[in-house]
Amino acid sequence: MNAALTTAGAEVTARGVTKRFGVRGQPVTVLDDVDLRIAPGEFVSVIGPSGCGKSTLLRIIAGLLDADEGSVAINGETVPQAIRHKTMGLVPQTPALLPWRSVRDNVLLPTQVNTAANAGRNLLDVDELLTSFGLGNDLRKYPRQLSGGMQQRVAIARAFVFDPPVLLMDEPFSALDEITRDQQRLGLLDFWQSNRRSVMFITHSVPEAILLSDRVVLMAARPGRIAEVTEIDLPRPRDESVFLSPQFREYEIRIREGLRRVMKNVEH
Amino acid sequence: MSSTEKVASAIVELEQARQPGAEKAAGKSVTRAVPKVSAWTRWRFGLWIPPLVTFVLLGIAWEYVAHSNPFVIPPLGNIAESIANDPSAYWNNLLVTLKEVAVGGGAAIVLGYLLAVLMCEFKILERALMPVVMVIMVTPVIAIAPALVVAFGFGMLPKYIVTIIVAIFPILINSLAGLRAVDPGTLDVLRVVDASRWEIFWRLRLPGSMPYFFAGLRIAIPFAIIGAAVAEFVAAGEAAGLGAMISIAASQANLEVTWAGISMFCVLGLLFVAVLTLLRRRVLWWDNHGRAPK
Ligand SMILES: Nc1ncnc2c1ncn2[C@@H]1O[C@H](COP(=O)(O)OP(=O)(O)OP(=O)(O)O)[C@@H](O)[C@H]1O
Ligand SMILES: [Mg+2]
Numbered sequence: 001m002n003a004a005l006t007t008a009g010a011e012v013t014a015r016g017v018t019k020r021f022g023v024r025g026q027p028v029t030v031l032d033d034v035d036l037r038i039a040p041g042e043f044v045s046v047i048g049p050s051g052c053g054k055s056t057l058l059r060i061i062a063g064l065l066d067a068d069e070g071s072v073a074i075n076g077e078t079v080p081q082a083i084r085h086k087t088m089g090l091v092p093q094t095p096a097l098l099p100w101r102s103v104r105d106n107v108l109l110p111t112q113v114n115t116a117a118n119a120g121r122n123l124l125d126v127d128e129l130l131t132s133f134g135l136g137n138d139l140r141k142y143p144r145q146l147s148g149g150m151q152q153r154v155a156i157a158r159a160f161v162f163d164p165p166v167l168l169m170d171e172p173f174s175a176l177d178e179i180t181r182d183q184q185r186l187g188l189l190d191f192w193q194s195n196r197r198s199v200m201f202i203t204h205s206v207p208e209a210i211l212l213s214d215r216v217v218l219m220a221a222r223p224g225r226i227a228e229v230t231e232i233d234l235p236r237p238r239d240e241s242v243f244l245s246p247q248f249r250e251y252e253i254r255i256r257e258g259l260r261r262v263m264k265n266v267e268h
Numbered sequence: 269m270s271s272t273e274k275v276a277s278a279i280v281e282l283e284q285a286r287q288p289g290a291e292k293a294a295g296k297s298v299t300r301a302v303p304k305v306s307a308w309t310r311w312r313f314g315l316w317i318p319p320l321v322t323f324v325l326l327g328i329a330w331e332y333v334a335h336s337n338p339f340v341i342p343p344l345g346n347i348a349e350s351i352a353n354d355p356s357a358y359w360n361n362l363l364v365t366l367k368e369v370a371v372g373g374g375a376a377i378v379l380g381y382l383l384a385v386l387m388c389e390f391k392i393l394e395r396a397l398m399p400v401v402m403v404i405m406v407t408p409v410i411a412i413a414p415a416l417v418v419a420f421g422f423g424m425l426p427k428y429i430v431t432i433i434v435a436i437f438p439i440l441i442n443s444l445a446g447l448r449a450v451d452p453g454t455l456d457v458l459r460v461v462d463a464s465r466w467e468i469f470w471r472l473r474l475p476g477s478m479p480y481f482f483a484g485l486r487i488a489i490p491f492a493i494i495g496a497a498v499a500e501f502v503a504a505g506e507a508a509g510l511g512a513m514i515s516i517a518a519s520q521a522n523l524e525v526t527w528a529g530i531s532m533f534c535v536l537g538l539l540f541v542a543v544l545t546l547l548r549r550r551v552l553w554w555d556n557h558g559r560a561p562k
Contacts, residue, residue, distance in 0.1 A: 062456070062460050064456055083459075083461070084462050089460070090457050092453035093453065095453075096451045096452075098451075099555070100475050100554040109457070109471065110457065113461055113463035113464070113468075113471065114462045114464070117462065158457065162461070168460075
């Protein structure tokens with residue numbers, strides 16, 4: 001069975017999204033007229049200097065924050081409708097697991113709320129899901145018995161378990177050490193390549209963005225806006241060998257240059 | 269099974285008992301090499317010898333003072349004798365106080381937590397009620413108690429009310445903090461799938477608030493005992509309860525009865541703390557006492 005054929009993901013369209021935060025009465029524009037489209041089943045990474053508004057954009061798409069201007073549509077639905085239908089799964093920056101629930105029960109959490117939206121949905125088998133994340137032997141353990149990397153995998157499994165067409169991930173690996181991060185990236189790559197969904201993935205790592213993505217969106221700060229978009233035309237399915245390919249080096253140089261330009265503009 | 273093995277397995281069991289969820293969850297039988305233990309480790313001397321020494325030394329000091337100044341404190345033997353001579357009087361007074369602490373403290377726990385839930389869910393209630401809570405909290409209960417006795421007479425009611433007033437605040441304040449201190453990441457995860465307020469409360473806030481609630485209990489229970497004692501002091505004419513007994517005995521310079529009453533308060537307090545500790549271990553097996561995870 002090919003899961004990619006059953007649900008390919010949903011289209012996410014953000015148009016003219018603008019967000020201001022009032023800081024001591026003075027509104028600061030954090031996002032200025034941002035357009036972002038994620039095609040069904042597309043993996044899009046967002047990269048940019050700290051404070052450029054990446055998390056803000058993700059939170060607006062997730063419906064956790066309202067935009068001041070502009071609109072977000074998910075498969076033609078508004079964000080509140082998409083939320084009601086459990087269209088999006090969220091992987092926060094920290095694993096945010098519940099210490100009183102076993103690994104298995106933590107993953108099941110999203111399926112146990114708003115159960116009306118479970119109807120007609122292809123809920124994944126938790127045990128199978130966790131096994132494919134390399135946690136088959138840890139189903140009945142508790143979060144504090146797991147390493148940081150394992151906890152983050154549980155958090156990712158929790159977002160996948162109710163099979164949402166859209167996944168929103170805000171720097172899911174940023175709290176991990178470099179060796180563990182490498183492992184986690186490849187694990188996510190593997191899993192996603194056999195369960196293609198639309199993904200918005202925030203990261204600070206250029207190689208991570210290239211390895212995983214179909215497109216890398218570079219954001220500039222003050223005000224937060226999209227500076228460049230790079231299509232990553234590396235063949236799929238990918239594995240760690242892409243790190244060695246000359247195209248990979250080219251993409252890396254190009255995106256790093258873009259980052260440098262974006263950072264320089266900020267200083268002026 | 270040799271005696272060494274028995275002791276070693278008892279130690280393993282003890283350690284398991286400390287983390288029941290963890291070991292059970294792992295689904296593993298714990299097999300550890302039987303360690304060679306010295307008598308010191310085996311009987312956990314380090315655990316109970318130091319406090320024992322302290323108590324013995326305190327007892328000796330007490331007896332020394334009691335025998336050289338009989339009008340300051342009575343010898344321990346006389347206190348025990350006083351209890352042995354009329355156990356039913358002590359028992360009845362203990363029961364009266366116990367009832368006040370249990371009913372008043374119990375009501376404070378239930379009301380305090382309910383109020384915290386309502387304040388957490390309806391911000392407007394917090395705005396409306398918190399100032400009143402603060403005003404009552406900063407007023408010394410010893411000052412309110414006589415007024416309550418005048419208002420409600422000498423029955424049990426004013427005692428319940430005084431006990432509730434003192435014990436409710438630590439529960440309310442702690443539980444409210446706990447209900448609010450949920451992991452924002454988990455909250456986001458739940459909001460994105462449109463979890464209802466009830467679902468967020470039931471699956472996240474309620475269990476998450478338990479460590480705070482228990483921290484509140486640890487303060488509230490001694491407070492409830494203080495409340496009961498204070499209420500009995502100011503209504504001593506009624507002559508029921510340990511507080512009244514102490515108050516009357518002290519006014520007659522009856523040291524034995526006074527100190528017998530005090531020791532019963534000690535026992536009462538220790539009893540509640542012991543029950544609380546056991547309960548906490550059962551309910552909060554997943555909480556690693558504020559230590560960093562892992
Ligand atoms: N609630 C808020 N009130 C005021 N300012 C805010 C608020 N949330 C975010 N900001 C500001 O908006 C800007 C963008 O924040 P955001 O968290 O989206 O950045 P980011 O790109 O995710 O940064 P990082 O890479 O460090 O996570 C920052 O300058 C931040 O100070
Ligand atoms: Mg961020």
